Amino acid sequence: MVVSFKNSIKLFGISIMMCCAICVCNMFMNYLIDLKSVEALVDGPAGKALYDAYISTGVVCCACSGGCLSVTSLVMLFFYIKHYIDSHSKQIGILKALGYSNFKIAKSFSIFALSIFIGCLLGYLLSFAIMPMYYHMQNQTDLIPHVNINIHFELFAILVLAPTIAFGLIAIFYSVKKLNQPTVNLIKGITKTKGKNTDSKDKGNFVKEMKSSVLKSRKTLVFLIGLSSFCFSAMIQMSTSMDELASVMMGLMIFIIGVILAFTTLYIATSTVIRFNQKNIAMMRVFGYDGFSCKRAVLDCYRPAAYIGFAVGTLYQFGLLKIMVSVVFKDVANVPDYKFDWPMFFITLGAFIIIYEGIMLIYGYLMRKIPLKQIMDE
Amino acid sequence: MIQIKNLTKYYGKDQSLFKALDEISLDIRDGEFVVILGASGSGKSTLLNTMSGLETIDGGSISYDGLNIENMREKELTKFRKENTAFIFQQYYLLPHLNVEKNVRMGADLAGNKDILPYIKAVGLEEKRKKFPSELSGGEQQRVAIARALAKKPKVLFLDEPTGALDEKTGRSVLDYIIKLQKEQGFTMIMVTHNANIAETADRIIRMNSGKIVDSTTNNVKKTAYEIGW
Ligand SMILES: Nc1ncnc2c1ncn2[C@@H]1O[C@H](COP(=O)(O)OP(=O)(O)O)[C@@H](O)[C@H]1O
Ligand SMILES: [Mg+2]
Numbered sequence: 001m002v003v004s005f006k007n008s009i010k011l012f013g014i015s016i017m018m019c020c021a022i023c024v025c026n027m028f029m030n031y032l033i034d035l036k037s038v039e040a041l042v043d044g045p046a047g048k049a050l051y052d053a054y055i056s057t058g059v060v061c062c063a064c065s066g067g068c069l070s071v072t073s074l075v076m077l078f079f080y081i082k083h084y085i086d087s088h089s090k091q092i093g094i095l096k097a098l099g100y101s102n103f104k105i106a107k108s109f110s111i112f113a114l115s116i117f118i119g120c121l122l123g124y125l126l127s128f129a130i131m132p133m134y135y136h137m138q139n140q141t142d143l144i145p146h147v148n149i150n151i152h153f154e155l156f157a158i159l160v161l162a163p164t165i166a167f168g169l170i171a172i173f174y175s176v177k178k179l180n181q182p183t184v185n186l187i188k189g190i191t192k193t194k195g196k197n198t199d200s201k202d203k204g205n206f207v208k209e210m211k212s213s214v215l216k217s218r219k220t221l222v223f224l225i226g227l228s229s230f231c232f233s234a235m236i237q238m239s240t241s242m243d244e245l246a247s248v249m250m251g252l253m254i255f256i257i258g259v260i261l262a263f264t265t266l267y268i269a270t271s272t273v274i275r276f277n278q279k280n281i282a283m284m285r286v287f288g289y290d291g292f293s294c295k296r297a298v299l300d301c302y303r304p305a306a307y308i309g310f311a312v313g314t315l316y317q318f319g320l321l322k323i324m325v326s327v328v329f330k331d332v333a334n335v336p337d338y339k340f341d342w343p344m345f346f347i348t349l350g351a352f353i354i355i356y357e358g359i360m361l362i363y364g365y366l367m368r369k370i371p372l373k374q375i376m377d378e
Numbered sequence: 379m380i381q382i383k384n385l386t387k388y389y390g391k392d393q394s395l396f397k398a399l400d401e402i403s404l405d406i407r408d409g410e411f412v413v414i415l416g417a418s419g420s421g422k423s424t425l426l427n428t429m430s431g432l433e434t435i436d437g438g439s440i441s442y443d444g445l446n447i448e449n450m451r452e453k454e455l456t457k458f459r460k461e462n463t464a465f466i467f468q469q470y471y472l473l474p475h476l477n478v479e480k481n482v483r484m485g486a487d488l489a490g491n492k493d494i495l496p497y498i499k500a501v502g503l504e505e506k507r508k509k510f511p512s513e514l515s516g517g518e519q520q521r522v523a524i525a526r527a528l529a530k531k532p533k534v535l536f537l538d539e540p541t542g543a544l545d546e547k548t549g550r551s552v553l554d555y556i557i558k559l560q561k562e563q564g565f566t567m568i569m570v571t572h573n574a575n576i577a578e579t580a581d582r583i584i585r586m587n588s589g590k591i592v593d594s595t596t597n598n599v600k601k602t603a604y605e606i607g608w
Binding site: 188189202204205206207209210213214216217279280283284285286287288289290291368369372373376 | 464473475479
């Protein structure tokens with residue numbers, strides 16, 4: 001067994017995300033199925049329009065949050081597997097040298113699907129807790145008939161079993177691909193990125209050199225950190241508009257998902273950078289670099305990605321809501337025209353700067369406390 | 379001048395409390411080359427790491443030219459290390475993603491030292507200065523670590539089994555580099571080893587056993603790295 005149960009539990013970030021994704025999706029899909037069953041009872045053009053709007057809001061929310069969260073989980077899964085193989089390359093290389101096939105080693109990565117299963121199951125169960133509230137809210141109109149909660153067990157198969165199996169298979173195939181490199185390289189711990197940047201330009205300053213090499217050595221993290229601020233920016237700004245366009249609960253839900261997603265991703269990304277550079281940071285500290293120089297060397301390279309993610313997130317939510325307002329709600333009366341919400345933008349940006357830079361400063365402070373001797377002995 | 383008085387260090391607690399250093403007292407002159415000799419587990423590394431401020435201590439005092447470091451906070455210790463010390467370890471601890479030049483720059487930048495080429499030349503790695511650590515042999519990697527440490531222009535250089543991972547031939551050449559550079563530049567040098575032959579290259583030999591200094595002798599017949607046994 002290459003990957004233990006304990007390692008699988010470390011993927012709690014993915015569990016949290018799948019939990020949110022499945023919770024949202026199950027709630028919407030359950031409602032959509034129940035709503036479809038009363039379609040025949042809807043009458044009048046106003047009722048018809050509202051019915052259509054309900055259906056499309058459900059589909060948009062489901063696809064948007066569910067899809068967004070699942071894609072993030074998938075990227076994280078890849079990231080974890082790559083990271084696991086890189087940091088355990090010696091042991092894995094020895095197994096290969098002993099004659100284990102790539103597939104045999106890769107099979108044990110399917111245990112990562114366990115964290116997906118846990119997340120999906122929790123999300124599935126959790127959704128039944130908030131479902132009554134959602135149904136109650138949707139039922140407050142007289143234009144369409146009352147919808148009652150019916151539990152649809154086929155959703156369990158689609159939302160819990162299917163993702164688990166799919167992620168398990170993906171984990172196996174992805175790790176087979178990653179393990180497909182010369183055994184000697186694995187044993188020596190030579191990853192492909194190391195030798196490549198031979199002729200990168202000399203910056204004449206060590207901290208800057210370190211910054212660019214950290215950035216190059218873990219490119220997925222750039223994506224994850226960008227994604228983290230993308231989610232923060234998009235979902236928080238969207239949540240306030242949702243208050244007006246859909247309902248307070250929808251707004252709150254998006255807000256919560258955005259915050260959870262942003263913080264989990266940011267936490268996973270930064271703690272990985274630090275764990276991966278722990279020896280290097282310790283060595284810098286031994287030589288007399290202070291905590292904040294270390295922070296600049298290993299974390300500051302992600303700042304552009306974070307702010308670009310924020311900007312893209314802002315544009316994304318604006319575009320999405322604009323489309324939603326003009327397509328989904330075009331037949332519904334009294335929907336306000338959607339304009340870019342500048343005050344909210346500045347509030348979110350302010351919060352983002354304070355939170356992001358604050359977290360980075362805390363890490364800088366923590367780096368100062370790294371026990372040097374222990375790390376070097378590991 | 380480094381003055382150590384009654385230095386004591388414990389590991390573990392309660393049942394497993396273990397005295398790694400037992401009231402060690404020791405003076406080291408500026409520019410002196412001291413070898414700390416002892417069997418594995420005798421506390422050599424612990425002595426080196428505590429006297430250089432990498433590890434905290436449980437009793438006694440350590441002063442550098444009258445400046446006491448035992449009660450310093452992490453911030454002051456960092457500044458102290460930045461201005462005074464450099465290290466060379468058995469496992470090299472180079473930064474794997476940076477080439478030779480940039481690894482040396484890690485030390486040089488702290489001393490505001492812009493000219494790193496002389497240090498790379500001094501350890502004979504001019505040709506390989508664009509190579510990454512994984513592309514170098516063990517001896518070459520240790521020479522990078524030497525260049526990195528010296529480029530920092532330390533007042534005191536600490537070495538923990540610098541030749542421990544090297545074969546005889548490479549070990550001798552690395553040791554030779556270190557000794558030559560110390561002679562030229564005159565910094566204080568404290569080297570830990572369990573190889574009694576290496577001790578013959580030093581000004582003074584300090585023997586340790588079970589966390590205590592058992593013997594301290596001045597070495598009047600200093601040998602070069604190529605004259606000693608291995
Ligand atoms: N972090 C630690 N925790 C507990 N015991 C330790 C630790 N580091 C060293 N020791 C113990 O202290 C003793 C001296 O260790 P060390 O100074 O590394 O010896 P040497 O370098 O002479 O081989 C050993 O018995 C070792 O087991
Ligand atoms: Mg030792």
